[in-house]
Amino acid sequence: MAPHFDAVIVGAGFGGMGAAIALNELGLHNLAILEREDDLGGTWHVNRYPGLAVDIASVTYSYSFEPNPYWSRLFAPGAELKKYAEHVADKYDLRKYMRFDTVVTGAVWNSEEQLWTVSIADQEPVTARFLLTATGFLSQPHTPDIPGIDTFTGKIIHTTDWDDSYNLDGRTVAIIGTGATAVQLIPNLAKRAKELTVFQRTPIWVTPKIDTPIPRAVQRMFSVAPFTQRAARFVNTAILELIMVSAVLHFRQARLLNAVAASVAKLHLRTQVKDPDLRRKLTPDYDFGCKRPTFSNEYFRTFNKPHVRLETSTIERVESDGIVTVDGTKTTIDTLVLATGFNIWDVNFPAIDIVGREGRNLGKWWRENRFQAFEGISVPQFPNYLTLASPYSYSGLSYFTTIEVQMKHLRRVIREVLRRGATTFEVTEEANSNYLDRMTAKLGDSVFYQGNCQTARSYYFNQHGEAAILRPTSTVTALREASRFPLDSYNYA
Numbered sequence: 001m002a003p004h005f006d007a008v009i010v011g012a013g014f015g016g017m018g019a020a021i022a023l024n025e026l027g028l029h030n031l032a033i034l035e036r037e038d039d040l041g042g043t044w045h046v047n048r049y050p051g052l053a054v055d056i057a058s059v060t061y062s063y064s065f066e067p068n069p070y071w072s073r074l075f076a077p078g079a080e081l082k083k084y085a086e087h088v089a090d091k092y093d094l095r096k097y098m099r100f101d102t103v104v105t106g107a108v109w110n111s112e113e114q115l116w117t118v119s120i121a122d123q124e125p126v127t128a129r130f131l132l133t134a135t136g137f138l139s140q141p142h143t144p145d146i147p148g149i150d151t152f153t154g155k156i157i158h159t160t161d162w163d164d165s166y167n168l169d170g171r172t173v174a175i176i177g178t179g180a181t182a183v184q185l186i187p188n189l190a191k192r193a194k195e196l197t198v199f200q201r202t203p204i205w206v207t208p209k210i211d212t213p214i215p216r217a218v219q220r221m222f223s224v225a226p227f228t229q230r231a232a233r234f235v236n237t238a239i240l241e242l243i244m245v246s247a248v249l250h251f252r253q254a255r256l257l258n259a260v261a262a263s264v265a266k267l268h269l270r271t272q273v274k275d276p277d278l279r280r281k282l283t284p285d286y287d288f289g290c291k292r293p294t295f296s297n298e299y300f301r302t303f304n305k306p307h308v309r310l311e312t313s314t315i316e317r318v319e320s321d322g323i324v325t326v327d328g329t330k331t332t333i334d335t336l337v338l339a340t341g342f343n344i345w346d347v348n349f350p351a352i353d354i355v356g357r358e359g360r361n362l363g364k365w366w367r368e369n370r371f372q373a374f375e376g377i378s379v380p381q382f383p384n385y386l387t388l389a390s391p392y393s394y395s396g397l398s399y400f401t402t403i404e405v406q407m408k409h410l411r412r413v414i415r416e417v418l419r420r421g422a423t424t425f426e427v428t429e430e431a432n433s434n435y436l437d438r439m440t441a442k443l444g445d446s447v448f449y450q451g452n453c454q455t456a457r458s459y460y461f462n463q464h465g466e467a468a469i470l471r472p473t474s475t476v477t478a479l480r481e482a483s484r485f486p487l488d489s490y491n492y493a
């Protein structure tokens, strides 16, 4: 039976588009990109909350092979990322592969026919020789199960489902959560709301954001002399790499650097907030890097405003018109914003039901054993399958590094399949367990295991207590390994 497609890619964000570009380069053009949303762009299509912007400088947060000289700021607003995604889809002619409003419910390996059967809600299943899931890390919104939340009669908005038609002017608003999303959103909510209460469970490290518009002359220079933008990218990436590799991954050897980063954040807080009690509440008691640090020049100072209040008492319940904390205080509100993030470990790894050889269910296997994927991309007993949102895959600070490492890896392994005239590839148990052991050993030096992360409630840690998202190598190493991993790490048949 011939499959419908050479490859099915789940997800039309930057990861999925990168995978399609790589497959095209190998001569595979019979592709389907299945996307549950109604348009492309992934995170940058779904998230539209006020204040949304990248927090990795745009010269780095983009494909290296498709630079955009026209970013308006050092840290581009979210809408520019969405436009950039559209540009990439058009330039690389990817829209013809995309099917929107298409919810993939699962995929099963058919050993007899040697193909994947991909189930789609309310549609006929499709089959493919190769399956790639590019469902992102932060794509399953977390809505907290707070008692009474369903009895609230005002407006509830999750940050991943922003209601552009809802007027915030003059509202009495509460926001739950103080993660990276809230850090961007809170200053903007404060500009519109009559009163704003921020419910913080765990404070977050916030450092200054050195952001500025990029003058037209510089944009023109980037356009006519692309090497200048490449140089800017190189410098920026090197700085990010230094922060990531030294302060986070080599915490054991570079505690001092980590302490310097924390001091910068504390100084930033001190210059923006005069009230010592407020400062104390906004200061984390865990090490810098346990949770993803954030960048903002406006966040802390927003709490000085008379109509903004920080509430650190634990939420007990939600009532029809407000939130009650355990100390019995009720905050009456008409609008509740949930900046409560995402569920990664229960429902996103993997985002859909994937069943491989001999009935191995990927999610069940990961949860019952350890989360693992060779080079953060392939798993034993899952032939012809590449999982792009994987344990130990996230390299560096910019997601585009991960995407490009994975593009290199997938080009190499699928090229080898085609060269041999083989039908399937499957990573060996040995290669997979060697990679897992190596990553586990390397992470031993990181802030996650050497630092004080107990109180961070960081989504980097899974239900087994393992920090299994980041790949603890430099991006240079990750890129090199993607080009040089032994081809016999895979069995070909």
Ligand code: NAP
Residues within 6 Å of the ligand: 052, 053, 054, 055, 056, 138, 144, 145, 146, 176, 177, 178, 179, 180, 181, 182, 184, 199, 200, 201, 202, 292, 315, 339, 340, 341, 342, 456, 457, 459
């Ligand atoms: P997040 O970091 O997971 O933060 C969720 C927040 O909600 C936390 O403060 C959490 O408190 C709180 N929360 C969750 N459930 C709660 C409950 N039941 N009661 C009280 N508080 C609760 O999610 P996020 O802010 O959406 O950010 C996720 C990631 O997205 C970031 O780390 C970053 O990687 C990415 N992001 C990037 C950008 C950017 O690049 N521009 C912007 C936004 C987000 P606890 O900490 O106590 O759990």
